[in-house]
Amino acid sequence: MEPHKKHSVDGTTLHKCHPCRRTIPYRIYAVFHTCGIIALMYHHVHSLLTEDKTLIISLLLLSDIVLTFMWTTMMCLRLNPVHRSEYPENCAAQLEDFPKLDVFICTADPYKEPPMMVANTALSVMAYDYPSDKISVYVSDDGGSSLTLFALMEAAKFSKFWLPFCKKNNVQDRSPEVYFSSDSHSWSDEDEYLKMMYEDMKSRVEHVVETGRVETEFITCDQIRGVFDLWTKEFTRHDHPTIIQVLQNSETNMDDTKKHTMPNLIYVSREKSKVSQHNFKAGALNTLLRVSAVMTNSPVILTLDCDMYSNDPTTPVRALCYLTDPEIISGLAYVQFPQKFEGVSKNDIYACEFKRLFDINMIGFDGLMGPNYVGTGCFFNRRAFYGPPSNFVLPEIDELRPNRIVDKPIEAQNVLILAHDVAGCNYEHNTNWGSKIGFRYGTLVEDYYTGYRLHCERWRSVFCSPKRPAFCGDSPKCLIDMVSQQKRWAVGLLEVSLSRYSPLTYGVKSMGMLMGVSYCQYAFWAFWAIPLIVYGFLPQLALFYGVSVFPKSSELWFSLYIFLSLGAYAQDLLDFVLEGGSYRGWWNDQRIWSMRGFSSFPFGFIEFTLKTLNLSTEGFNLTSKANDDAEQRKRYDQEIFDFGSSSSMFLPMATMAIVNLIALVWGLYCLLAWGEGLVLEIMLVSFVVVNCLPIYEAMIFRKDDGKLSNRVCFLAVILTFVLIVSGYFFVK
Numbered sequence: 079m080e081p082h083k084k085h086s087v088d089g090t091t092l093h094k095c096h097p098c099r100r101t102i103p104y105r106i107y108a109v110f111h112t113c114g115i116i117a118l119m120y121h122h123v124h125s126l127l128t129e130d131k132t133l134i135i136s137l138l139l140l141s142d143i144v145l146t147f148m149w150t151t152m153m154c155l156r157l158n159p160v161h162r163s164e165y166p167e168n169c170a171a172q173l174e175d176f177p178k179l180d181v182f183i184c185t186a187d188p189y190k191e192p193p194m195m196v197a198n199t200a201l202s203v204m205a206y207d208y209p210s211d212k213i214s215v216y217v218s219d220d221g222g223s224s225l226t227l228f229a230l231m232e233a234a235k236f237s238k239f240w241l242p243f244c245k246k247n248n249v250q251d252r253s254p255e256v257y258f259s260s261d262s263h264s265w266s267d268e269d270e271y272l273k274m275m276y277e278d279m280k281s282r283v284e285h286v287v288e289t290g291r292v293e294t295e296f297i298t299c300d301q302i303r304g305v306f307d308l309w310t311k312e313f314t315r316h317d318h319p320t321i322i323q324v325l326q327n328s329e330t331n332m333d334d335t336k337k338h339t340m341p342n343l344i345y346v347s348r349e350k351s352k353v354s355q356h357n358f359k360a361g362a363l364n365t366l367l368r369v370s371a372v373m374t375n376s377p378v379i380l381t382l383d384c385d386m387y388s389n390d391p392t393t394p395v396r397a398l399c400y401l402t403d404p405e406i407i408s409g410l411a412y413v414q415f416p417q418k419f420e421g422v423s424k425n426d427i428y429a430c431e432f433k434r435l436f437d438i439n440m441i442g443f444d445g446l447m448g449p450n451y452v453g454t455g456c457f458f459n460r461r462a463f464y465g466p467p468s469n470f471v472l473p474e475i476d477e478l479r480p481n482r483i484v485d486k487p488i489e490a491q492n493v494l495i496l497a498h499d500v501a502g503c504n505y506e507h508n509t510n511w512g513s514k515i516g517f518r519y520g521t522l523v524e525d526y527y528t529g530y531r532l533h534c535e536r537w538r539s540v541f542c543s544p545k546r547p548a549f550c551g552d553s554p555k556c557l558i559d560m561v562s563q564q565k566r567w568a569v570g571l572l573e574v575s576l577s578r579y580s581p582l583t584y585g586v587k588s589m590g591m592l593m594g595v596s597y598c599q600y601a602f603w604a605f606w607a608i609p610l611i612v613y614g615f616l617p618q619l620a621l622f623y624g625v626s627v628f629p630k631s632s633e634l635w636f637s638l639y640i641f642l643s644l645g646a647y648a649q650d651l652l653d654f655v656l657e658g659g660s661y662r663g664w665w666n667d668q669r670i671w672s673m674r675g676f677s678s679f680p681f682g683f684i685e686f687t688l689k690t691l692n693l694s695t696e697g698f699n700l701t702s703k704a705n706d707d708a709e710q711r712k713r714y715d716q717e718i719f720d721f722g723s724s725s726s727m728f729l730p731m732a733t734m735a736i737v738n739l740i741a742l743v744w745g746l747y748c749l750l751a752w753g754e755g756l757v758l759e760i761m762l763v764s765f766v767v768v769n770c771l772p773i774y775e776a777m778i779f780r781k782d783d784g785k786l787s788n789r790v791c792f793l794a795v796i797l798t799f800v801l802i803v804s805g806y807f808f809v810k
């Protein structure tokens with residue numbers, strides 16, 4: 079799609095694409111920055127040959143190579159960013175011809191992902207402004223939990239009232255939890271009545287979750303009473319048969335007013351066995367792909383995480399502006415919406431909004447071949463899972479062909495039998511699932527990897543970012559959750575970058591230079607650890623021993639350092655602010671990025687190594703979405719860092735903070751005592767110290783549960799001592 083191009087069908091415009099105005103200045107700046115980098119590399123090589131600080135200079139050179147590489151990947155995404163707008167009202171004219179829509183919702187643990195949250199997510203999509211009989215919602219429960227099934231059974235009942243209510247009153251918040259807890263509207267009697275019904279259901283579900291079992295008197299729906307008997311004594315989440323339960327059928331179920339049909343709602347918990355691989359979320363999604371192919375086989379698929387409810391009922395029509403455009407559909411794999419989060423603190427202290435990931439880089443990718451897939455809020459063209467646009471890969475059985483027309487009711491006996499069959503844990507043996515068909519296996523970041531492989535097959539994608547967020551989700555709300563999530567991503571990304579499908583080799587070959595290198599920014603994400611750790615310790619230790627690692631302020635190279643670092647930071651800030659971020663938000667973002675460099679990334683490296691050597695079997699650690707610690711919640715809202723667990727992940731950053739503080743004191747002392755000092759080193763150290771202020775606070779001044787544990791502080795002091803002593807041998 080060329081920039082500035084309008085796409086119209088029969089004279090009505092469906093969508094437009096506008097290049098960003100910053101493109102030209104960015105390209106000009108890139109030329110200067112590149113010259114600067116070349117000069118710096120020359121400087122390093124020259125010093126390496128003429129000076130005798132080989133170790134120090136080699137480490138700096140290595141770091142700067144990584145920084146240069148990362149900057150290049152960002153530059154590729156800054157070459158042609160585009161914004162898009164779409165015109166759903168023009169698309170809505172063809173209501174009759176809307177394609178069927180299958181929605182996939184993933185959940186995996188009723189205690190980390192409260193069933194009520196899953197129910198709300200399901201209700202919010204069932205209530206889309208879209209022909210109800212064309213929507214089918216499939217919930218995949220990897221936790222194999224009767225509690226989740228119970229919540230969905232209740233949701234199905236409630237939806238018969240909720241859906242007509244939303245449509246009649248044109249409610250915008252179609253997640254009942256959001257609607258009933260908002261105070262931006264006045265309450266009618268009908269509202270009150272529905273709210274009561276909702277609260278009733280909520281208390282039943284929460285009661286069941288609390289007691290941990292579904293008692294028979296709670297099961298009001300006779301048709302599905304039997305299914306709960308499947309949870310026998312031998313049933314565990316890692317070992318159980320397939321459960322597929324149709325909770326609502328659009329052919330037979332009407333809403334409360336008997337005017338509208340209801341969407342399909344289907345609960346799926348795939349068969350699990352300890353001895354066969356389940357491939358985490360990618361495996362769950364592939365099961366849904368097959369089960370839905372057997373039951374409804376809709377051409378459009380929306381994937382959602384259970385924590386991402388729909389925040390705008392018109393979203394599917396918006397996606398259709400692209401997915402029904404005959405000019406592009408044959409090559410279009412998916413339409414990705416950004417992940418937006420609710421309840422984020424004012425300045426986002428843990429940088430969990432991921433502005434770079436979900437906004438800034440997205441528009442950059444969109445000007446090339448399209449955004450990467452981020453696991454949720456994405457409308458797929460079903461065909462995209464079956465090989466490249468020009469080269470259809472046949473599934474092993476006819477019933478799974480993406481273009482097959484389904485002509486049997488979803489509850490027909492043989493449909494259900496086949497659905498159970500394709501959800502079996504051994505079904506994928508000797509098939510192309512996970513390698514050539516469906517979501518791709520082999521990494522903990524199935525989303526990134528699947529999108530990447532689709533782009534390698536020369537599929538395209540589109541980024542759609544409407545003003546009103548289309549989906550709202552949950553993000554980590556304490557530090558340990560954040561660093562653990564990031565560690566999982568780091569491991570998953572290393573699994574891609576160091577495989578034979580690395581974007582640097584395979585990617586560049588199959589998608590071209592720009593896309594391939596852009597994809598490297600994530601793939602080599604953990605490599606940020608190298609420059610961060612080197613710059614966090616090396617100049618500081620050198621400072622102790624009066625050794626200069628950077629040019630003196632009188633040298634010309636000094637200005638080069640200032641230009642490159644200020645330039646890179648300023649451009650990062652500019653990206654952030656131009657895409658709607660705040661200055662404080664940016665400050666927090668860069669701080670968290672450097673903290674990850676001392677926690678998630680190095681620990682990700684270690685875990686990846688252990689995994690490769692078969693010494694660890696770490697899987698997919700779910701992020702907890704049950705924030706029920708009130709104290710912790712309060713600290714988060716007040717933007718006070720929460721180090722609340724005594725994890726060794728905090729040790730390197732605590733050590734780094736202490737080393738920098740001592741270095742700063744010592745450096746300033748030298749500067750004052752002798753009137754000359756290592757200016758660049760002191761500037762760097764001061765910047766780090768300012769960034770570390772919350773860490774010092776958590777070490778010394780705080781008494782609450784969120785402070786840095788004594789064990790970590792103690793170890794950090796010892797480690798600092800060891801570093802300083804050993805610094806004598808390699809710095810001097």
Ligand SMILES: O=c1ccn([C@@H]2O[C@H](COP(=O)(O)OP(=O)(O)O[C@H]3O[C@H](CO)[C@@H](O)[C@H](O)[C@H]3O)[C@@H](O)[C@H]2O)c(=O)[nH]1
Pocket residue numbers: 184185186187191218220357358359362382383384385452453454522523524525563566567570698699700701702
């Ligand atoms: O074995 C598993 C593990 C996870 N999930 C689901 O995967 C989703 C994402 O898990 P979450 O703990 O919320 O991880 P996040 O780090 O928040 O998720 C981001 O990163 C993941 C990849 O690591 C992507 O799958 C997600 O879409 C993306 O939002 C949830 O709906 C889970 O229920 C499963 O279905 N089966």
Ligand SMILES: [Mn+2]
Pocket residue numbers: 383385551552701
């Ligand atoms: Mn999540």
